[in-house]
Amino acid sequence: EPEVTQTPSHQVTQMGQEVILRCVPISNHLYFYWYRQILGQKVEFLVSFYNNEISEKSEIFDDQFSVERPDGSNFTLKIRSTKLEDSAMYFCASSGLGYGYTFGSGTRLTVV
Amino acid sequence: GQQLNQSPQSMFIQEGEDVSMNCTSSSIFNTWLWYKQDPGEGPVLLIALYKAGELTSNGRLTAQFGITRKDSFLNISASIPSDVGIYFCAGQVKTSYDKVIFGPGTSLSVIP
Numbered sequence: 001e002p003e004v005t006q007t008p009s010h011q012v013t014q015m016g017q018e019v020i021l022r023c024v025p026i027s028n029h030l031y032f033y034w035y036r037q038i039l040g041q042k043v044e045f046l047v048s049f050y051n052n053e054i055s056e057k058s059e060i061f062d063d064q065f066s067v068e069r070p071d072g073s074n075f076t077l078k079i080r081s082t083k084l085e086d087s088a089m090y091f092c093a094s095s096g097l098g099y100g101y102t103f104g105s106g107t108r109l110t111v112v
Numbered sequence: 113g114q115q116l117n118q119s120p121q122s123m124f125i126q127e128g129e130d131v132s133m134n135c136t137s138s139s140i141f142n143t144w145l146w147y148k149q150d151p152g153e154g155p156v157l158l159i160a161l162y163k164a165g166e167l168t169s170n171g172r173l174t175a176q177f178g179i180t181r182k183d184s185f186l187n188i189s190a191s192i193p194s195d196v197g198i199y200f201c202a203g204q205v206k207t208s209y210d211k212v213i214f215g216p217g218t219s220l221s222v223i224p
Binding site: 004031033035041042043044045048050056058091093095096100101102103104105106108 | 208209
């Protein structure tokens, strides 16, 4: 089965540092998403991306966050200056024809 | 915004028992989704429902999309230890490419 791949699986960073979380969506998918899950809480939508631009973003996705599709296969989430409260699991997802909305296994971000 | 409520919050059952969990919404969804999340993993889609009143099965799992489009239930028959995890209901308001809005989850524990 096709998979959404996320790297790294775990990232530890110092407060104030920039982090980039990487995702390789399913190859023929056209819609890409990032979600966040703080420990013990529900999964929350951050941003959706289609046709090389953001199609929707939530209140959580403020100026500290940005997304990019730098080439034909990767989709990245950048947090410019991390805060302690950014510690969470970050999930990438993709959807499109032929194979449905699929989530990756996540990156656990720990800000210290 | 759209909010989903799930009940119960947690369940402890004996292996072999049937399980039923519910999800309600304050607004209408066009698609209802049920996901399972294992610790440290991303949500995995169990069942997708697209039409009001639709009843769909996937092995020991059965889910229904409520007539009002504001509720859904998930049943698991003859539970086994690997059913342990968190079950999230989720919905999409517009299309199947829309963001997914998650409920708070039902934590299921199965006692062998």
